[in-house]
Amino acid sequence: MRLFGIAVAALAVVALGFAAWLVLIPGPMAFASGRAVALSDYKGPDPTGVPKELAEADLIKRGEYLAHAADCIACHTVPGGEAYTGGFAFNLPGIGTIYSTNITPDKDTGIGNYTDQQFLDAMHKGIRRDGELLYPAMSYTTYSYMTDADALAIKAYLFTLPAVHATAAENKLAWPFNQRGLMAVWNVFYNADQRFRPNPSQSAEWNRGAYLVEAMGHCGECHTPRNLAYAIDNRRKFAGALTAGWSAYNITGDAKAGLGSWTDASLSTYLSTGHADGHGGSAGPMGEATDNSLTFLTPGDIHALVVYLRSIPPQDSDLPRTVDTPAPDSYRQGVPADVNARGEVVFASACASCHDWTGVSPTSKYATLTGVRAVNDPTATNVAQTIINGVNRKTAEGIIFMPAFGEGYSDDDIAAVSNYVTARFGAEGAHLTVKDIASLRKQAAQQPNTQEAPNG
Amino acid sequence: MLHLTVNGENRVVGDDVDPATPLLWVLRDHLGLVGAKYGCGVAQCGACTVHVDGKPVRSCQLPVGTIGSRVITTIEAIGNTPNGVKIQQAWMEAAVPQCGYCQAGQIMSATALLNRTPNPDDSDIDAAMAGNICRCGTYVRIRRAIKNAAAKSA
């Protein structure tokens, strides 16, 4: 009897402990030494707002810069669709699909009727104009760190956009996730609803970087794993996660799997251009984040990002160190053909022309595979996604293009060539199956983008 | 002002040409060398293949500004190389071309193959030629012509 009581008590404690562990998640900047203070009490240069280059700019210009920094367009636009009109699909395995909404100033279908307060409530509390609660697909838990001034500057900019009539697609969610009301409970635990608090014991760049990363760029939304309650788990901050069918890699200081081996210079170039020699180019969601957001940041802000990222405590993950030596230039060496003859034939047919048997492209640095993290990811998730969806980035250097092979090539072929590419140019060959490819296709599915490919 | 070494000559490309222009279009529209063909513009057909420092390269993908001092050889001059002329001969003896549009690219890829693999077997041929589409389906004869040319070299 007594034993039983103890057992129950013990269980209770464990249960509570688990619950507590589940809900009491450290804040995004909790890792840093020193105590954060209210912005008003902070003596250093203001880490919020726009960089000094834009200090004199009008509200709209500042709002535009901040909208870029917060990368609103990424989620509020479908590939090839009209900017800010919504419709982007978040496919959440086991939960359903959530579609982003139209944030042009259209009065019926957009945010045309939002007052400043209503806009702030959406940004900080995840509350819609009609009082309904948003799903955290909208990263208001991040934006809650944004100052009112910055949020309203963004609103001012959005209201200068052409109003487009575009009704958001109906979310397809399984019960109980279709009960928006439940978000109230979730918010209690997972949305601090607290503005950014600078940390005086850190440098000014660090604080600016922190604001850009945590209040604006919401890197954690993709790069930090989520817990059972789908909340960002800062215990594993930036350790990498699978989001919308793409791997967002470890961006902690870890030398093997993270950014530890990157120089500040290559990190800045990568962030500002989406490419760094020896690390290859970004594709998929990171490619978009680069072209829609990061390229617009001033060198000063990019530097701040680097400073802040450098301070993230290393988190190990099971990714191998990337191989930075080219593969042999004969197809006969490298991967023995019998290992994956099909992969070799597909590579020879559709890939070798640009990527070469060595992995070092004779035509474009963006096509070099050597040293690319994705190629050194034994799950080959991003390799497969890139093959399926291609690359179509509009950058300062012109259009960076790789054809999409999802339409013309079978899951069998795509699995074979993904496995071959990781084996030939990466640390370790993947073992994707036809099933895996089918599921990757689903997770990243968006409206078909039938835009013509460029001829370059 | 860009300087290119094309088929052993120093060719000047005027400032009116954007350095991002793919070599293919500089050859065809500015240097009057139309042997390299446009088929897809996305490195999927091989019709635009030229040699850059001896390697087969898809000229539709190579920004002219990035070539620097690398040496370019096109179909117009590949016949001045031992394997180039052997391949051209073999192509005519086997009557390979149908419409002929892909053949300049096929010949550039085949010559590059012989340059590094004097006696290619079928898998060598597959690996080297897979990037060149022939819409007319001349593959059987291409394979035979490559083998005949190799036999001559031996």
Add this chain to the structure above:
Amino acid sequence: MANAQFAQSDAYLSELISEVSTMPDAPLSMGRRTFFKLAGAGAAGLVLGFHVGDQAFAAAATQNGNLQTINAFIRIAPDNTITIYSKCPEIGQGIKTSFGVIIADELDADWNHVAMEQADINPKVYGSQGAGGSTSIPRAWNQLRQAGAGAKAMLIAAAAKTWNVNPAEITAKDSVLTHAASGKTATYGSLAAAAAKMPVPDPTSLTLKTRAEYRLIGKRYRGVDDAKLVTGQPLFGIDVQLPNMVHANFTKCPAVGGKVKSFNADEIKALPGVLDAFVVEGTGVPVEVMPGVAIIAKDTWSAFQAKNKLKVAWDESEASKDSTSQFSASAKKLAASFPAKPDDNVGDVDKAFAQAAQMVEAYYEYPFAAHATLEPMNTTAHWHDGVMELWVPTQQPDRGMTQVSKMLGLKDDKVVVHQTRVGGAFGRRGTNDYMLEAAAIAQKVKGPVKLTWTREDDFSHDFYRPSGYHQFKGAVDKDGRLDAWQEHFITFTANGKRPVAGGGHTDTLNVSTIAPNLRRASTMMPLMIPTGSWRAPGDNAQVFAVQSFTHELSAAAGRDHVQFLLDAVNRNVPELAPKSKSVNFSPARASAVIKLCAEKAGWGKTLPKGSGLGLAWCYSHAGHVAQAVELSVDANKRIKVHRIVVAIDVGPVIDMAGAEAQAQGASTDALSTAIGLQLNIENGRIRQQNYNDYPILRMPMAPMAIDVFFIQSDNPPTGLGEPAFPAMAPALGNAIFAATGDRVRSLPLRNLDYSLAV
């Protein structure tokens, strides 16, 4: 409104297809007329304008190094080199070589000193100059031989006159005339001038060679342009370069039928290298000029780059909303109910079904397909001195000339067309839309302009092979013979009346599917996406359905398939006998190719488990062809093709190397298409945009060998660009059935998870 226009263009294409698909009795007389005209014209010095004593000659002579023109096909120089003009477009079918061989043989010319050139486009002189429907050879056969024989006769006459001997005693060989008795000899070159003044013989008076007398016909030749091709010399339309030429591309609505509302003109015109950008309203007819935006630039790349920045607001109120997924769904439903009014009805099908020993029902389908010729559509046009001068890679230059003059309201002689070599056609270039676009654009441009389509334009604005859906019901009698055949064909219509181009039951199938009780009907779904002639129009896909289902019947009957086919082919059903004299279908020739193919493929031999041999045949474009495929299939549905055998009767073969190439190319093309090619259409837009979406067979997957056998008969020769395509897919499907018991009823095989083994 829009639909009316589409019907209009579809009428054009249907007419073109039936015209080029019918056989060559008519062209014989045409050949004769033409020859008179040309000869008369020749004497008057009009043809190429340099005849002895002709005023025009003095000038021409200096330019032309004293070349003598015997007739519009042949030019002989004093050094005894002979230039022969090929009147039809070279599109990869080898016509430029074959035409030369045919003329040179009758002329008894020395082939080693014959140069082939593309003739100018002048139907008044040459008659029809189109290439399509595999009809170039049959149409020109007599005309060309008469040209050669006529020229030889004029040379002999000249020799007889100078030597003053009996012409009958003069023999000709290798461009030399000999009078044995007097031991006199002279080269053609030395006699050309005199010969040009000789009267032109009446073609009917000429005795043409018999097969036994051929010296050149039937040997193996290398292509007459091969030396230029392998050294990258300019030959193709896209290679045309003219002084001060500018470059254009043309952007049309991705959904056919869309009109331009507006576009970002200022932004585009400001781009580097861009010279101009303007809207072309066009005629609104897909085979002519649809509305779009033309960008003129200093080079192709600048034009392409600007195109990527082009933002056009389209009015899509009348644009296509077609969707292939919807077509498949509707077709399946429609197929269920057989129409009350069949297209043809022979015997008593219902009675036959009632008494059937075996009955089989099956549903077949195949997708839309693109031509995807490797040379994208292009044309160079120069509007000067009231003349529209064009350099075009087309299959129908004479038609194009008329279309341009009609569109621009010019007299025929104000349109000059230069035929270039063609980088692949497959029927695509029977339509001259790109030629008309260039003409329309050139009128607004100073100096010559080259219009080059991007590959994406090419996929988006093709005249496609339509998809098709066939509900079959067949019966076998107690003797295991094909007894009844019912077919409900779900196809498309543009005008509500006729099926779209390439979407009708073909004549060839009508005469070659022989069942004593037969009933065929079709139901048409409306279609806006333009369709056209695609290598062996109709046959290229319908033969797959028909020959596969025939195999289902023989299998159900437990018959040997070859025997079953031979029975069916030799069945005498008068109602199904060819109506038109122009159809040369022959049960005997069909039987012969089927037997030869079976024999060469080792029909009846026992194969290891998982292997199979499949055979199918077709009568297409006047050719009789049987194809066999031997393959094995593994547990992962990976197909290894061990052997492909093709048996062909197209009459006497002109160029054996070229004929084999056509058979091998068509078989490879058919394999490629059957395994992996399809177009998906959504909201009127073509999903596939480039070769990454449209996986044409490549070297590693291509067959190692394709064995081709010819039955050379005394029948007049017919074309070979198309006949070796249709029977390949059903032979493949029948072989898969033989190997696995799995019946292939839809294409491409990729959708059934089949792939070629590496």
